[in-house]
Amino acid sequence: MSETIFELETPVVLVDLDKVEHNLRRAQDAADAAGLKLRPHIKTHKLPRFAQRQVELGAVGITVQKLGEAEVMADAGLTDMLLTFNIVGAKKLARLKALHERVTIRVVADSAETVAGLAATFRDPLDHLGVFVECDTGMGRCGVQSPEAALTLARTILAAPGLGFAGLMTYPAAGKYRQAAQWLADAKALFAAEGVALPEITTGGTPDIWHMREAGVATEYRPGTYIYMDRSQVVAGAASYDDCALTVLATVVSRPTEGRAIIDAGSKTLTSDLLGMEGHGYVLNYPEARIVGLSEEHGTLDVSACEVKPKIGEVIRIVPNHCCPVSNLFDSVTLVRGEEVVEVVAVAARGRVD
Amino acid sequence: MSETIFELETPVVLVDLDKVEHNLRRAQDAADAAGLKLRPHIKTHKLPRFAQRQVELGAVGITVQKLGEAEVMADAGLTDMLLTFNIVGAKKLARLKALHERVTIRVVADSAETVAGLAATFRDPLDHLGVFVECDTGMGRCGVQSPEAALTLARTILAAPGLGFAGLMTYPAAGKYRQAAQWLADAKALFAAEGVALPEITTGGTPDIWHMREAGVATEYRPGTYIYMDRSQVVAGAASYDDCALTVLATVVSRPTEGRAIIDAGSKTLTSDLLGMEGHGYVLNYPEARIVGLSEEHGTLDVSACEVKPKIGEVIRIVPNHCCPVSNLFDSVTLVRGEEVVEVVAVAARGRVD
Numbered sequence: 206m207s208e209t210i211f212e213l214e215t216p217v218v219l220v221d222l223d224k225v226e227h228n229l230r231r232a233q234d235a236a237d238a239a240g241l242k243l244r245p246h247i248k249t250h251k252l253p254r255f256a257q258r259q260v261e262l263g264a265v266g267i268t269v270q271k272l273g274e275a276e277v278m279a280d281a282g283l284t285d286m287l288l289t290f291n292i293v294g295a296k297k298l299a300r301l302k303a304l305h306e307r308v309t310i311r312v313v314a315d316s317a318e319t320v321a322g323l324a325a326t327f328r329d330p331l332d333h334l335g336v337f338v339e340c341d342t343g344m345g346r347c348g349v350q351s352p353e354a355a356l357t358l359a360r361t362i363l364a365a366p367g368l369g370f371a372g373l374m375t376y377p378a379a380g381k382y383r384q385a386a387q388w389l390a391d392a393k394a395l396f397a398a399e400g401v402a403l404p405e406i407t408t409g410g411t412p413d414i415w416h417m418r419e420a421g422v423a424t425e426y427r428p429g430t431y432i433y434m435d436r437s438q439v440v441a442g443a444a445s446y447d448d449c450a451l452t453v454l455a456t457v458v459s460r461p462t463e464g465r466a467i468i469d470a471g472s473k474t475l476t477s478d479l480l481g482m483e484g485h486g487y488v489l490n491y492p493e494a495r496i497v498g499l500s501e502e503h504g505t506l507d508v509s510a511c512e513v514k515p516k517i518g519e520v521i522r523i524v525p526n527h528c529c530p531v532s533n534l535f536d537s538v539t540l541v542r543g544e545e546v547v548e549v550v551a552v553a554a555r556g557r558v559d
Numbered sequence: 560m561s562e563t564i565f566e567l568e569t570p571v572v573l574v575d576l577d578k579v580e581h582n583l584r585r586a587q588d589a590a591d592a593a594g595l596k597l598r599p600h601i602k603t604h605k606l607p608r609f610a611q612r613q614v615e616l617g618a619v620g621i622t623v624q625k626l627g628e629a630e631v632m633a634d635a636g637l638t639d640m641l642l643t644f645n646i647v648g649a650k651k652l653a654r655l656k657a658l659h660e661r662v663t664i665r666v667v668a669d670s671a672e673t674v675a676g677l678a679a680t681f682r683d684p685l686d687h688l689g690v691f692v693e694c695d696t697g698m699g700r701c702g703v704q705s706p707e708a709a710l711t712l713a714r715t716i717l718a719a720p721g722l723g724f725a726g727l728m729t730y731p732a733a734g735k736y737r738q739a740a741q742w743l744a745d746a747k748a749l750f751a752a753e754g755v756a757l758p759e760i761t762t763g764g765t766p767d768i769w770h771m772r773e774a775g776v777a778t779e780y781r782p783g784t785y786i787y788m789d790r791s792q793v794v795a796g797a798a799s800y801d802d803c804a805l806t807v808l809a810t811v812v813s814r815p816t817e818g819r820a821i822i823d824a825g826s827k828t829l830t831s832d833l834l835g836m837e838g839h840g841y842v843l844n845y846p847e848a849r850i851v852g853l854s855e856e857h858g859t860l861d862v863s864a865c866e867v868k869p870k871i872g873e874v875i876r877i878v879p880n881h882c883c884p885v886s887n888l889f890d891s892v893t894l895v896r897g898e899e900v901v902e903v904v905a906v907a908a909r910g911r912v913d
């Protein structure tokens with residue numbers, strides 16, 4: 206006597222296991238075909254079971270963004286992780302040290318200050334903490350600004366007894382994979398000319414995942430969102446709505462006017478992330494509806510273009526703009542196959558911001 | 560040997576107890592002076608201790624937005640609450656019924672459908688569930704569209720044996736308190752002319768909290784954000800930065816260019832809420848800095864206007880755009896007095912979206 210999604214209280218986050226499996230296999234196949242290692246970013250799902258599945262299917266390990274995520278994944282038995290964040294400060298360095306004693310963990314640095322903190326914490330040659338130089342290849346976030354600066358920082362890492370230079374790491378701006386590939390190629394040429402070994406070059410991003418073959422000199426790819434996909438990826442051309450494994454179920458609670466419907470999912474469910482788009486998600490069962498506004502607990506839909514309009518009490522199914530922060534808002538997600546409920550699972554690494 | 564905020568790991572949410580107390584007292588005094596009951600919305604803090612303090616200081620009860628919040632507050636001993644949400648669906652109605660058996664809880668409705676669900680659940684005259692008619696006085700969200708529609712729905716409520724008509728409820732659009740007051744005055748006149756008693760008229764909103772005296776025929780005011788205040792309230796003229804009790808502490812982790820600083824707080828800490836503003840918060844110790852972009856775990860600051868620029872490892876203190884959803888992202892907040900840490904407290908009603 207199985208439960209269906211229509212018996213669930215809303216708002217609720219559904220994750221379709223068949224779509225997850227499809228998305229994971231497709232990306233692993235693409236990485237294999239491109240000759241790239243795959244190191245999925247778990248920030249999207251925050252679930253040990255999916256991290257384990259990614260490794261089973263061929264991923265070389267996982268990517269995490271914060272120490273708290275790494276600790277949850279280590280507790281769950283994951284053994285190889287790249288922490289793509291500059292770890293700064295005594296307390297965080299102590300946590301990194303403790304993690305490094307029980308799993309294979311490597312980190313990034315984009316400054317002499319970050320390297321100095323790592324070097325002071327990992328002093329013993331037996332420590333051999335792997336450190337990537339983070340490179341700003343167009344994103345305008347963290348990262349050294351030129352291949353020359355990458356080389357200088359690599360030499361600083363190489364000079365520290367307890368650190369090992371692991372290679373170059375970048376997160377390219379969406380759509381700018383060619384620019385990133387050129388930057389990395391220039392850096393590789395410079396390192397070769399200077400005789401500095403470059404063990405790995407790791408890049409990432411779901412928006413350009415199907416351009417992995419054009420990642421140039423990269424040896425590893427770190428996609429995150431690809432496991433669930435979302436509206437931003439559909440708009441970017443990386444997915445179809447049929448690929449989207451994470452959806453939000455909401456109930457129409459008010460129909461104040463002919464053209465307006467209010468649902469019980471607001472920014473506390475869907476987030477305010479726009480990622481350059483208009484509206485706050487795509488309504489699968491009312492594709493003509495537009496989610497025009499969000500309060501914390503209310504979503505406002507313009508349903509004037511819907512021939513048949515949703516009624517009070519009716520359930521709608523939404524592909525959110527950005528699936529990753531939606532995972533982070535919910536203590537649990539409901540695993541489903543189609544409309545059948547399989548299991549409710551706690552989002553183990555939810556809220557691990559530090 | 561007390562701890563200071565500078566010993567905390569970041570990102571972390573600080574709540575200053577002295578500022579909270581000041582903000583609570585100031586609003587209660589204003590309500591008293593205006594002859595209005597105060598019914599604070601706990602969605603901002605989600606903490607039973609602050610709800611209790613609000614009641615101690617004179618609030619007639621609390622406002623909650625979801626059943627889950629009501630359940631947490633009832634468990635903590637709060638006894639009088641208004642749930643300003645249309646409760647729809649058998650499972651939610653059963654939860655409302657269970658709550659109604661242990662605390663005083665009233666709800667809102669803006670449609671015959673919502674009233675029908677309530678009436679079918681609360682059938683006995685001894686139930687006497689208080690139901691407000693929710694009115695759209697300019698917000699464009701839920702609510703009946705005219706005083707005439709309010710009267711019609713009030714009569715539907717009055718006709719249900721187990722329901723009681725509690726009055727009118729609105730959440731006015733920010734800055735449109737005069738429009739809301741006029742709407743409610745028109746409704747009051749209509750109800751009087753038709754001989755329908757109007758027990759309460761409840762309105763709210765922190766943006767216009769210092770215009771409470773101009774709330775016209777309202778009998779009750781429901782502010783939420785006023786306990787913490789935030790950048791949106793400063794911009795709206797309802798608070799100064801010195802009033803802001805909730806701040807986020809973040810660490811500079813990267814200085815990739817002369818004008819750019821990256822902090823360890825992104826949208827998973829500050830949310831993407833813009834509320835019509837530019838930028839993602841106000842930096843108290845670097846007022847010339849602008850938070851120009853957020854990824855999930857990174858904040859990008861333009862520090863080119865700062866004469867002295869923040870260094871890697873330095874801590875910055877941010878007033879977020881919107882404090883309410885920040886509370887909702889953290890499992891706990893750190894209570895402080897100035898720079899002294901007092902206590903870390905779990906955000907009891909965090910993530911109660913249903």
